[in-house]
Amino acid sequence: MTDYKNLGIRQVFVDAKEKVTGRARYLDDMTFPDQLIGKILRSPHPHARIRSIDTSEAEALEGVRAVLTAKDAPRNRFGMEIADCDIFAIDKVRYVGDEVAAVAAETAEIAREALKRIRVDYELLPVVDDPLRAMAPEAPLVHEDLKSNVVKEYHISRGDVEADFAACDYVFEHEFSTHRVSGLYLEPFGAAAWWESNGRLTMWTGMQAMFQGRNELARALGIDPTRITMKSPFIGGAFGAKIWLRNFHPIVALLARKAGRPVKLVLTREEEQLTTRPRVAPRMKVKLGMMKDGTLVCKQSEIVADNGAYSWAAPKVLLNMAMRTDCLYRFRSSKTDAYLVYTNLIPTSGFRGYGNSQMHFALESFIDMCCRKVGLDPVEVRLRNCVHKGDVTLHRWKIKSCGLDDCIAKAAEAIRKDRRPVEEGNGRIRRGIGLACMTHVSGNRSGDKFDGSGAMVRIQEDGSVFVFSGEADMGQGAKTVFAQIAAETLGVPIESITIMPIDTDVSPFALGSYSSRVTTVGGKAVLLACRQVREQVLDLAAAMTGRPVETLDLDEGVVVAAEGEPLSLPLRKVAYQAIRTNAGVSLTAFITYDPPTEGADKDFYGDYSSAYTYGAHAVEVEVDTVTGKVKVLRVVAAHDVGRTVNELGLQGQINGGVAQGIGWCLYENMLFDKGHPVNASLHGYTLMTIADMPEIESVIVESNDPVGPYGAKGVGEPTLIPTAPAIANAIEDACGVRIVDLPITPEKVYRALRKNGH
């Protein structure tokens, strides 16, 4: 293995100092000259007709500078796959939180007071709060202009499942469900905007996908995307809920236009809980065909997923749910029928795992259930069936690197060591272990669409390096990974590198930080741009020294002779020569990288990610059989990351992913009563606290991907995916109780234990 100076190390985040000293500026830390504060009036009803809105009292309030409702906004329907969003609710509201009106005022207090003075006359409509009922022909329509509440359906078939099931030794079938949870990033989402003197719009907002956000905003406002400049401050977490546009983005722009001043709007925590984009909530019926020796043959599933009131990424999320786990094992055939259904609940969308986590919960729970039934070791079954490097899966994914078997074996081995006693307190406390594994993508090409990233690298006249990428760092450490890749590729100290903030006028086009693509795709673009600039530097150094370019190298910011001849030419000198003399070289590279993938065809066949990631979590839990409370004691998280770039960042991702996975599995739940949220604040929404954090052991498997930069693959989402099914498996191991509907609350465990005779 090559000896890298800047990779595989424990690199403190390049922006750590700014963050820990509190000097890093998030949107709410920024004040814009003459700014007004924007606030949104939201629907208190899950489904209601708007008879009238009276804003006159609000407009009359001293300090109010703009009041808007649907009649003041352009009516360009926008959305991701399906354009079903309006800037403000027109004629009717579809969920509690729907945008009805907005104000901009001199202070937040005045804005809040103005909201109170807007009178909306609603006529209540019947509420659709269950996707199965919503599919019934007589169900009220959430969107009356559409014929049905079914947003999207997929019917995907590979091989002959009927025949395969008929030939199987065992056929199992069960139903699973998962639920809505919130990303609960530390920093609530928001935006500030104003219109420039040349008529262009500037918007500050911490989005994961700034260029796509620019397009979506342009579509909502009915202007050209490049009339908008999107700039990103620091982002305090995102987890998928900040990838795409929210209604407040065009609202802020319109308020700024009406008031003729900058307007800033940051959601309150309560608004976030009402209107964030939580995980899509599906019911998943799964059927598995298996041979006596544990060979997994075929898989069939039927999914009905709750989309909520508006569709954004949920169709894509459903597609992932429908397909991705088929590529975890060597299934011979599969069939999925999947339905996404409108309800009058909060709209769902992408959340770390992006649908993949939901079906992994079902499949990875189910494999243990099946194995237990026929007396097979689930770890052995996984090892027997898991995919390997060189495989082409039934969806035609080409597996170019794969450490899945290693992950399973190492996680299983580690969790079995140093186990605590399986019983304590006369059997009140029961302990067990469980394992689950996962696969995910590092990038995701849809059809013939671009799935790459750009990078611009400039060496300045003093030898310092500016790296421009359009891929967001929402706290996950992208800036640090880019800086490491740049330092390694160029041969300069990491301190000389500045990762520039995202500005859509300047940053190279980028799709954004989702699909765990930042390191693999954005990082590769940085690598390629650095390589080009490095060549420019060495060419000039060759001309300056009269030595052949192939004998020169850049190391720690100094041009050195490869053969150890005495030569010491600082990059600073080469850069000055390039830029300030008649050498006239810009020492700049601007590149676009698009990974060598195909994109899925109309039947969803295709190798749409350049690298697939794998992992296995093994957990040890204890169950208090009197209260039903589950405590996770230990998690071994084994991940095939291709190659470690920043070990510290990787462990951060693993710790965060595991914590969020436990939260999803045991603690968090967005609850509704007839469409009304009942716990949309941190008072009612249960989060895991530090007291319940288990010991986490990371196992890094390096499969050295042939495409990713220096072999690296994405790890952002994978770290969360297998945690929940591993816990469910461990609970059954501990106390014989199997919970198939998330979250696994003490009440569910308690009731199941009682049913089992405890």
Next chain:
Amino acid sequence: MTDYKNLGIRQVFVDAKEKVTGRARYLDDMTFPDQLIGKILRSPHPHARIRSIDTSEAEALEGVRAVLTAKDAPRNRFGMEIADCDIFAIDKVRYVGDEVAAVAAETAEIAREALKRIRVDYELLPVVDDPLRAMAPEAPLVHEDLKSNVVKEYHISRGDVEADFAACDYVFEHEFSTHRVSGLYLEPFGAAAWWESNGRLTMWTGMQAMFQGRNELARALGIDPTRITMKSPFIGGAFGAKIWLRNFHPIVALLARKAGRPVKLVLTREEEQLTTRPRVAPRMKVKLGMMKDGTLVCKQSEIVADNGAYSWAAPKVLLNMAMRTDCLYRFRSSKTDAYLVYTNLIPTSGFRGYGNSQMHFALESFIDMCCRKVGLDPVEVRLRNCVHKGDVTLHRWKIKSCGLDDCIAKAAEAIRKDRRPVEEGNGRIRRGIGLACMTHVSGNRSGDKFDGSGAMVRIQEDGSVFVFSGEADMGQGAKTVFAQIAAETLGVPIESITIMPIDTDVSPFALGSYSSRVTTVGGKAVLLACRQVREQVLDLAAAMTGRPVETLDLDEGVVVAAEGEPLSLPLRKVAYQAIRTNAGVSLTAFITYDPPTEGADKDFYGDYSSAYTYGAHAVEVEVDTVTGKVKVLRVVAAHDVGRTVNELGLQGQINGGVAQGIGWCLYENMLFDKGHPVNASLHGYTLMTIADMPEIESVIVESNDPVGPYGAKGVGEPTLIPTAPAIANAIEDACGVRIVDLPITPEKVYRALRKNGH
């Protein structure tokens, strides 16, 4: 001549609407969050030792957030050729206006009050206010660490002047002088700055040379240049006085650091008049050798120029004064001895014409004086001697395009037409005409230093075009010229082009807007980048349509088939294909262009500009022989511009240059009494008003330069250069009076008339 759609037209400035509606934001229109106002305490004495400074009362004032003197500032001497500047005066002050202390306070009122409370104890020193006296060995030293008050001297000799003078039919000798005048741009200079959370400095300032300003500021502060981001707001005029750093730039940065908040400082008009960088004021002794037929043979001069208290660009200005007019005519030999001398007056520097205007005043006055003496027609003499395309001058300038003879002939012809009577009111009013011509550069390479420019051109996914250049538009219309060149080269409508604001982190490296280089060098860089991007577009269009690339063209933003075949592929579609699909092309070019020039060697030989400009002004004046008052009636301004890009902008330059030339010649003068400015405000400083503006007729000569973009050359400075000598010549033609010392005040004319017996 090729038929251009976007060149040679009357293009309204692309930012005209913003400016006339008052929406364009100049520095003082900008408010930065939490900003403080900075103010500077300046020396009231031309020369004094600082015994002590007591800032305690100022510091104690409520609302004062930072107080600084020399003891708080880094001591990195800075300057352009000679590092003789400190951020604050150390131990002594050298002119009235020298920076002694500074404060940052919550309001301008508090800041002003704080300045009043700073106690400085001065010990007065003898004042040096005349460069000739300053050269004497016993003169007090302005800079005691230097051995003499002579800042710089040049001794340049070409051919054998001694022998040539001896062989001439006529030898003439005379002395001329010009004076300090102020640029008097509408917008006073200023800066705002703050330190970012990552320790970098952001500064907003409307400088002409932002990258060089960044370097100079870095040097003053003792940090790396790339730790600074310089951003430019709109600039309200500059004329050379905003090219380089002023002391307030590092002062604002230091105030911001000490206060931990943004600080904005905009000079008052009075401060501008005290500390702006006025035109270098020389005495010029000129000796000319001529044959009977009017052939100019040789030229000798001795220049003693007043530098003022600190040197910035004055050495370069002196060098231009010493050399450039030698290349206006086909002199066989020349010799110049030039001295630049410190005084305790306001420091001089570059001002539109950059030294060239001063010596043109002397030479172009003198040629008329000589011709009058020996009865030759000065127009004929100029035509006989002027340089032509193909010439290599005695300084080795290679004249690749030249319309000088055309300019002279056309200006002379036009001014002779429609003349008013030469006398009126019984001889009280006398009218006359005069002509003078000029040469100047379009870029200026010093030694082996870079003299080029960069450009980045990006086509966005909606087909709009962003052009990044580091060359400033200080009101002269650079943005419009760049947009026209981009529209023409790409084949898109000008409306689809946005010229991006300057930001040193992002804009390609550029030397800045001086030496009339913006169109020629910056515009050429834009052209070359556009050509590259156009190729990228057509290559992709060829792939999309299956047609050979050479049959395709871009016209008005649409890809068309050259042969008129039916094809209509909007750029918008190609751009979308490039950026949003797996075509994966960035449609971006980042180029560095360095013109094919040599730079001067150590003896100042060399072809240091890619194009030289020429022009002739002919004027008609009337003199009131009773009062001595001169009124300019008409100016014909003929200029070889290479190729007209924007006729409207060109006329604006000509009108402005002529007005400023008249102002310099007849009205403006910065006056001093023993080193004390006596008219450093708009009350005392006489400006020409609109009532005195003459009729101006522009004559455009197109010599089609082979290097400039589409043949264009710079016109920024040339338009001012010949106005003053043409007026002086016309005055003598009108009333027989020759004034050789600028300005030509009524008093001087009156006295000369009386001496002549009027």
